[in-house]
Amino acid sequence: MAHELNVLILNPFHGGSHAQWADALQQNWGGLKNRKISLLTLPGRHWKWRMHAASAEFARQCALTTTLPHAIICTDMMDVATFKGMLRKDWAGVPIVQYFHENQITFPWSPADKDAQTGRDRTYGMMNILSAMASDAIWFNSHFHRKKFLDAIPKFMHPMPDEKLVFSEHPFEKKSSVVPIGIAYPENVDAQRKCNDAPTILWNHRWEFDKAPEFLLNALRDFEAHGLSFSLILTGPQFSSTPPALDQIVSNFQANIIHQGYCENRKDYQQLLMRSDFVIHSPKQEYFGISILEALAHGVIPILGRGNAYDDWCQEKFLVDDAKTLRCRFQEFSREPTPHRNDARKIAKQFKWEEVIRLYDSALISLLKG
Numbered sequence: 001m002a003h004e005l006n007v008l009i010l011n012p013f014h015g016g017s018h019a020q021w022a023d024a025l026q027q028n029w030g031g032l033k034n035r036k037i038s039l040l041t042l043p044g045r046h047w048k049w050r051m052h053a054a055s056a057e058f059a060r061q062c063a064l065t066t067t068l069p070h071a072i073i074c075t076d077m078m079d080v081a082t083f084k085g086m087l088r089k090d091w092a093g094v095p096i097v098q099y100f101h102e103n104q105i106t107f108p109w110s111p112a113d114k115d116a117q118t119g120r121d122r123t124y125g126m127m128n129i130l131s132a133m134a135s136d137a138i139w140f141n142s143h144f145h146r147k148k149f150l151d152a153i154p155k156f157m158h159p160m161p162d163e164k165l166v167f168s169e170h171p172f173e174k175k176s177s178v179v180p181i182g183i184a185y186p187e188n189v190d191a192q193r194k195c196n197d198a199p200t201i202l203w204n205h206r207w208e209f210d211k212a213p214e215f216l217l218n219a220l221r222d223f224e225a226h227g228l229s230f231s232l233i234l235t236g237p238q239f240s241s242t243p244p245a246l247d248q249i250v251s252n253f254q255a256n257i258i259h260q261g262y263c264e265n266r267k268d269y270q271q272l273l274m275r276s277d278f279v280i281h282s283p284k285q286e287y288f289g290i291s292i293l294e295a296l297a298h299g300v301i302p303i304l305g306r307g308n309a310y311d312d313w314c315q316e317k318f319l320v321d322d323a324k325t326l327r328c329r330f331q332e333f334s335r336e337p338t339p340h341r342n343d344a345r346k347i348a349k350q351f352k353w354e355e356v357i358r359l360y361d362s363a364l365i366s367l368l369k370g
Contacts, residue, residue, distance in 0.1 A: 004034045004035065004036055005034065005035050005036070005070055005071075005361075005364070005365070006036045006038070006067070006068075006069045006070050007029070007035070007036070007037050007038070007069055007070065007071050007072075007073060007364065008038045008039075008040065008062075008069035008071070008072045008073070009022055009025060009026060009037065009038065009039045009040070009072075009073045009074070010040050010041075010054075010058050010072060010073070010074040010075075010078060011039065011040070011041045011042070011074070011075055011077075012041075012042050012050040012051070012054035012058070012074070012075060012077040012078050013042065013044045013045075013047055013050050013054075013075065013077045014041035014042060014043060014044050015043065015044015015045065016044060016206070016237065017101065017181075017290050018044065018075060018077070018101055019041070019044060020290065021099075021101070021181050022039055022041065022075075023039075024182060024184075024353055025037065025073075025357075025360065026038075026039045028182065028353045028354070028357040029357050029360060029361065031357075032357065032361060035361070038069065040058060040061055040062075042054055042057065042058075047077065048124065050077050051077055051078070051079060051104075051124055051127055052079065054077065054078055054079070054083075055078060055079040055080070055082040055083035055086060056082070056083075056086055058074075058078075058083060059083055059086035059087050059088075062087060062088065062091060063087075063088050068090065068091060068094055069094060070094070070368060071094065071095050071096070071097060071364055071367070071368060072094055072095070072096045072097070073096075073097045073098075073099055073364075074096065074097070074098055074099070075098070075099050075100075075101055076098060076099065076100045076101055076102060076103055076104075076128060076131070078098065078131060079127055079130075079131055080096055080098055080130075080131035080132075080134040080135050081130045081131060081133070081134040083096075084096065084134055095136040095137070095367060095368065096134070096135050096136055097135060097136065097137045097138070097139055097364070097367065098131055098132060098135040098137075098138050098139070099138075099139045099140075099141075099179070100128075100138060100139065100140045100141065100145060100146075100149065100287075101141060101287065101288070102145075102285070102287050103125070103128050103145070103148075103149050103152075103287075104124035104125045104127070104128050105125040105128060105129070105149065105152045105153070105156050106148050106149065106152050106285065107210070107285060108209075108210050108284040108285055122156075125156055126156075128149075129153060129156070129157075129167065132172060132176075133167075133170050133172075135175075136175070136367065137175050137176070137177070137363075137367050138172070138175055138176045138177075139176070139177055139178070139179040139363065140176060140177070140178050140179075140287075141178070141179070141180055141181050141287055141288040141309075142178060142180065142287055142288050142309040142312050142313075143178050143312050144287065144308065144309040144311060144312050145287035145288070145309060146176055146177075146178055148287075150172055150173055150176065153167065153172060154168065177363060179356075179359050179360055179363050180288065180351055180356055180359070181288050181290060181351070181356070182351055182352060182353030182354075182355075182356035182357060183290060183293050183294055183297060183348060183351050183352060183353065184294075184297075184352075184353065185297050185348060185349055185351075185352035185353075185354075186270070186297060186298060189274070189297070189298055189299050189345065190274070190299070191299045191338060191341040191342050191345055192338050192341075193299070193337075193341070194337065195277045195334045195337050196231060196277060197229065198229040198230050198231040198256070199229070199230055199231070199277040199278055199330070199334045200230070200231045200232070200233055200258065200275060200276050200277045200278070201216070201220075201230050201231070201232055201233070201276070201277070201278045201279070201280055202233045202235075202272070202273070202276035202277075202278065202279045202295055202300055203216060203232070203233070203234045203235065203236060203246075203249075203279075203281075204233075204235050204236050204269075204272075204273070204279065204291045204294070204295060205236045205281065205283070205291050206236055206237050206239075207236055207237065207238040207239060207242050207243065207246055208239065208243065209243050209284070210283060210284045210285055211243075211281075211283045211284070212245075212282060212283045212284045213243050213245035213246045213249065214245040215280070215281065215282040215283075215305055216245070216249065216280050216281065217245040217246075217248055217249050218323060219280050219323065219326055219327075219330075220232075220249065220252075220253055220256075222323045222326070222327055223327065223330070224253075226327060228327070228330070228331065230256060231256050231257070231258050232249070232253060232256045232257045232258065232259075232260075233257075233258060233259045233272050233275065233276055234246075234249070234250070234257060234259065234260045234261075235259065235260075235261065235262055235263055235269065235272055236262060236291070237262055238262055258275075259272060259275075270298065273294065273295055273298035273300060274298055274299075276295065276298070276300045277300065277301060277334070277337065278300065278301050278302070278303060278330065278333070279292060279295045279296075279300050279301070279302050279303075279304075280302075280303045280304075280326070280330075281302075281304055281305070282304060282305020282306075282307075282308070283305075283308065285308065286308035286309050286310065287308075287309050288309050289308070289309055289310055292304070292310065293347070293348045293351055294348075295344075296344040296345060296347050296348040297344075297345060297348035297349070299341035299342075299344060299345055300341075300344060301318075301333050301337060301340045301341060301344055302314065302318045302344060303318060303320055303326055303329050303330060303333075304318055304319055304320070305319070305320060305321075306319045306320065306321055313347060313350070313351075314347060315343060315347065317329070317340075317343075318343075318344075
């Protein structure tokens, strides 16, 4: 398309990785010639309320806009069906793409959530399905996520009482594709650096139950039992409550911790990545893995549990199934880290925003051309 492409991004939950994605998308896509990327956001809190009400608020804001975009991109936190019904009539022809960072059918709910205990959590999975049906295209951040969502729809709909043909006939697969998230890729990284005498293990994820800190806790206990030295950098967003496994890591391995606390400053965070040797992780779910890829881009060596989005893009040597293999890889990679740091950076390089943004551009142009 030779003329300007005007895209409106709606981000109902502008926090964490969702905000990082939206801001980077606006910056990098807007940097291409003849591209205008606008962004409307709501604060990243009260996620259930956002899923119910963001559609009405964004419809109100769109009604105040005189220039129609060529397309709208929103996230999985948006009730697209309600949004389309509330838009001004002249917006009816604007195609809507829904971008799935995660989904509420397969996302592991906290056992402490009262809606999960009563079964009301099905509300949000149903909202995801109806939103996907109402969207003109659905984009997923990984092949793993796309398959997981598509496979889950029939199972989710099975216990419903009747009138299910419309769901089984809908072309979810045909209208879906994979468009990954990008990362800021640093060019000047010392990938030749040796491991610290006590190799430094990084935790740079949310301090929440779905990130399964038990995996790291068990690995540290195994290392200790076999006399392996290690140090710890514990960062990532923290909340009012902490998973017990992270509490145990902090209390049981206090002497090993060389940093603890969230980094508000990006440069300080990058310095922590440069001080790290390994990232050991196997969450209950991971649909993409921004924090892992950011670590890899800085030469941090991954040892990851199999069965998440990492399987899409990670080399086999970095994936493990059991504690013994994990320990052996940790010892092997520590002895001569340089080739493994280089391989980690090669993995991350394919997701640099400068490359990924063109996938968004071509995917949207294909949609608009029909």
